[in-house]
Amino acid sequence: MPILENPEHQTRWYFKYFLGKLHQNYVGIDSEKNPYFMSIVSQDSGSKCMPLYRVMLFRKQGAQKLALPYNPQQKLTVKQILPNFALMDASKSPKEVFSADIQKDLLLLEEQEGSVNFKFGVVYMKAGQKMDDEMLSNEDGSADFDEFMALLGEKIRLKDWERYRGGLDVKGDMTGKYSVYTLYEGHEIMFHVSTMLPFSRDNRQQVERKRHIGNDIVNIIFVDEDSSGEETEFNPNNIKSQFTHVFAVVTRRSRKYRLAVYCDETVPPFGPTLPNPPEFEDPAVFRDFLLVKLINGEKATFQTPTFSRKRERTLEMLIKDLYEEYVHDNKMVSTDCNMGFATNRFF
Numbered sequence: 001m002p003i004l005e006n007p008e009h010q011t012r013w014y015f016k017y018f019l020g021k022l023h024q025n026y027v028g029i030d031s032e033k034n035p036y037f038m039s040i041v042s043q044d045s046g047s048k049c050m051p052l053y054r055v056m057l058f059r060k061q062g063a064q065k066l067a068l069p070y071n072p073q074q075k076l077t078v079k080q081i082l083p084n085f086a087l088m089d090a091s092k093s094p095k096e097v098f099s100a101d102i103q104k105d106l107l108l109l110e111e112q113e114g115s116v117n118f119k120f121g122v123v124y125m126k127a128g129q130k131m132d133d134e135m136l137s138n139e140d141g142s143a144d145f146d147e148f149m150a151l152l153g154e155k156i157r158l159k160d161w162e163r164y165r166g167g168l169d170v171k172g173d174m175t176g177k178y179s180v181y182t183l184y185e186g187h188e189i190m191f192h193v194s195t196m197l198p199f200s201r202d203n204r205q206q207v208e209r210k211r212h213i214g215n216d217i218v219n220i221i222f223v224d225e226d227s228s229g230e231e232t233e234f235n236p237n238n239i240k241s242q243f244t245h246v247f248a249v250v251t252r253r254s255r256k257y258r259l260a261v262y263c264d265e266t267v268p269p270f271g272p273t274l275p276n277p278p279e280f281e282d283p284a285v286f287r288d289f290l291l292v293k294l295i296n297g298e299k300a301t302f303q304t305p306t307f308s309r310k311r312e313r314t315l316e317m318l319i320k321d322l323y324e325e326y327v328h329d330n331k332m333v334s335t336d337c338n339m340g341f342a343t344n345r346f347f
Helices: 013-018 078-084 102-111 132-136 143-152 207-213 283-301 305-327
Strands: 024-029 035-043 052-059 062-069 095-097 118-126 154-157 178-184 187-193 218-224 246-253 256-263
Touching: 013 035, 013 052, 013 062, 013 102, 024 102, 024 305, 035 078, 035 102, 035 305, 052 078, 052 102, 052 305, 062 078, 062 305, 095 305, 102 305, 118 132, 118 143, 118 207, 118 283, 132 207, 143 178, 143 187, 143 218, 143 246, 143 283, 178 283, 218 283, 246 283, 256 283
Parallel strands: 118 187, 118 218, 218 246
Antiparallel strands: 024 035, 024 095, 035 052, 052 062, 154 178, 178 187, 246 256
16 A cells, blocks of 8 residues: 655644644744744543643744653743744743634644645647647547546535635536546545546646646646557656645556656656556556555655745745734733643633
């Protein structure tokens, strides 16, 4: 079974351990005069697990996570916890936030770490085609392509669709009538299928299709080879997109699926490793492998310099805005109390 890297139970700490549970949230300024938010929850001896504190620090560089021993007889103060993180000035006490709104705001900060749900482009490429304009001008796919799409997920009607829509229009059929959707290991996935997005006879570049597929981090290219068996080579340099970093190229030959993966040079390695030869006889096994590869590929791309800088800018802006909002909240108090988590200290 292929393994999802950086699973949500490891990366989404606030969602799993804090949201809706008794915990405390703080806002402060670090030694470099940058605002931060900190959340602390205790897991006492009444739990089946070892008693501990879980601490999350939200800064522009991303969320940092820490687990510390919890002793009911020697409870830690906020000032004792702060020095466990770099560049934290323990002499300046953060302020406690009592507003219930802080939970949804911190959840939003955590979600900047990467996607929970995914949108992947799927492009149908006929034999002999080379450029993206040619591929995106295909109005229909072959029987093999249709079978492949049925393997990936279910065909859904977009109008009035109530689940994850991946940026597609669900009110007026502006992005086509149908799409393909699936749920995999708790992740909702919407596929932007080239042959299902609106086709324009007057626009050779198929801007409407490119607007969605070209803004997907990961694209699947389904190469429909001709009956002669002559290979059609896909060249990622022929796809004009500054956003797409991973291409999963799928071909079908003798009822076997074959997979090749091309990545931007800045994307760190990600699993699962392709078998040798990279062929799959069992469609269900191939589906599992491909979906995990796509999800891991998008997560890996978030670690590239381009996306890291973008995420840091977004986090910095969000944290500054939240800081301005909460420092003027009269429910906040300066604190130097120990982390006993008495119930009268919670919102």
